Amino acid sequence: MRLAPTRLTSDERELQSEVSAFLDDRLAPGSYPLGLGMAGGVDKSFSRDLAARGWVGMALPTQYGGGGRTAVERQIVVEELLSRGAPVGYHWVADRQSGLSILANGTEEQRRELLPGICRGELSFAIGMSEPDAGSDLAAVRTKAIRRGDGWIVNGTKIWTSNAATATHILGLFRTSEERHGGLTQFIVPRDTPGMTVSPIPFIDGTQDFCEVSFTDVVLPDSARLGDVGAGWGQNTGELALERGGVDRWMSLMPIVDHFARRPDPTTGALADLGRITARLWALRGLSLSIARLVDAGHSPVVEAALVKDMGTLFEQEALGLLRRHLDANPLPTSPDPWEALLAQAIVVSPSWTLRGGTTEILRSVIAKGLRHRDQH
Numbered sequence: 008m009r010l011a012p013t014r015l016t017s018d019e020r021e022l023q024s025e026v027s028a029f030l031d032d033r034l035a036p037g038s039y040p041l042g043l044g045m046a047g048g049v050d051k052s053f054s055r056d057l058a059a060r061g062w063v064g065m066a067l068p069t070q071y072g073g074g075g076r077t078a079v080e081r082q083i084v085v086e087e088l089l090s091r092g093a094p095v096g097y098h099w100v101a102d103r104q105s106g107l108s109i110l111a112n113g114t115e116e117q118r119r120e121l122l123p124g125i126c127r128g129e130l131s132f133a134i135g136m137s138e139p140d141a142g143s144d145l146a147a148v149r150t151k152a153i154r155r156g157d158g159w160i161v162n163g164t165k166i167w168t169s170n171a172a173t174a175t176h177i178l179g180l181f182r183t184s185e186e187r188h189g190g191l192t193q194f195i196v197p198r199d200t201p202g203m204t205v206s207p208i209p210f211i212d213g214t215q216d217f218c219e220v221s222f223t224d225v226v227l228p229d230s231a232r233l234g235d236v237g238a239g240w241g242q243n244t245g246e247l248a249l250e251r252g253g254v255d256r257w258m259s260l261m262p263i264v265d266h267f268a269r270r271p272d273p274t275t276g277a278l279a280d281l282g283r284i285t286a287r288l289w290a291l292r293g294l295s296l297s298i299a300r301l302v303d304a305g306h307s308p309v310v311e312a313a314l315v316k317d318m319g320t321l322f323e324q325e326a327l328g329l330l331r332r333h334l335d336a337n338p339l340p341t342s343p344d345p346w347e348a349l350l351a352q353a354i355v356v357s358p359s360w361t362l363r364g365g366t367t368e369i370l371r372s373v374i375a376k377g378l379r380h381r382d383q384h
């Protein structure tokens with residue numbers, strides 16, 4: 008493992024204060040629906056306001072409208088957002104990974120066409136990887152893109168595509184040949200493409216962010232292809248360090264923890280559990296920060312990110328159990344108290360935290376294989 012201890016510099020702490028002051032003003036308590044981490048509300052105007060401050064796409068180069076800032080600086084912004092349960096849903100995926108993937112794998116034309124819109128908070132991306140029979144075993148993807156003339160014809164179905172109904176683009180992983188890994192290619196599909204149907208799937212908490220996306224004879228120009236034909240698996244793997252190692256894997260409960268910490272007259276048991284939660288949060292924060300430093304140093308810490316996701320999501324589930332010990336009654340999703348309603352939502356959706364972005368079993372397999380590989384080299 009390459010996780011070295013690190014601290015914020017004084018410039019980074021200054022950014023933290025700046026973001027915090029902006030959000031105190033922009034997100035007055037009660038003025039927005041509290042969200043659970045990355046599953047926060049979809050609010051295009053909030054994403055645009057944040058972008059106007061330079062805090063969306065901030066790790067992208069300035070020549071494409073980005074901030075030319077570091078992964079650590081982005082993490083600082085994200086921490087402030089998630090600690091408030093901010094409505095990050097519209098720009099989340101584009102800011103965390105799609106923009107950086109387009110920068111790394113796209114053509115100059117794609118970069119110029121898409122990155123400025125991402126940085127303005129106007130474009131929103133969804134991840135079109137999973138299929139009914141291809142979740143953990145992602146290489147089993149069957150949605151086909153077949154060459155036709157200068158372009159491609161796509162047929163198949165994606166599932167569990169978060170926020171596909173509100174996204175402007177879906178970054179899809181399609182099969183372009185029968186070769187298991189080498190036969191996968193990524194495509195950027197605009198949401199209004201004829202033949203693509205997005206159907207929301209009701210989730211257990213009553214939200215409809217989850218979608219099924221079907222493709223029926225969808226015609227795509229070759230310019231929709233991201234990267235080389237057959238390079239999709241490798242590109243996808245490159246996104247995983249960004250997708251798994253960040254603070255979003257352990258911050259879903261932050262508004263609830265913060266509220267709990269402010270309760271008057273805590274019992275000794277409540278203080279002890281708060282101490283347990285805080286110590287773990289601090290340790291996880293150090294790990295995510297080290298990962299961001301590795302990204303800034305040009306590494307792709309996929310194994311370290313899998314470790315943080317595994318530890319972070321299990322912690323979130325455990326922390327929920329600790330908080331529940333101090334309730335007098337089961338929280339109600341219909342409660343007028345926003346924290347109680349959020350806690351009720353967390354209880355029903357928390358099993359999904361160890362599934363989305365790779366299940367616990369798959370992450371441990373990535374970690375074990377990655378460490379063995381490093382031992383051998």
Ligand SMILES: Cc1cc2nc3c(=O)[nH]c(=O)nc-3n(C[C@H](O)[C@H](O)[C@H](O)COP(=O)(O)OP(=O)(O)OC[C@H]3O[C@@H](n4cnc5c(N)ncnc54)[C@H](O)[C@@H]3O)c2cc1C
Binds near residue numbers: 133143368372
């Ligand atoms: C809230 C949420 C949001 C999501 N958003 C998106 C999205 O935006 N885009 C997208 O593409 N996908 C998304 N997904 C899908 C997610 O990536 C998959 O659910 C996940 O990869 C697991 O796939 P699966 O559901 O098909 O389960 P399966 O792969 O069928 O796994 C079922 C169980 O078997 C275990 N298992 C499977 N294979 C192995 C193995 N080789 N060794 C040991 N155990 C194994 C798994 O760990 C799991 O416990 C989302 C899922 C959730 C819950």
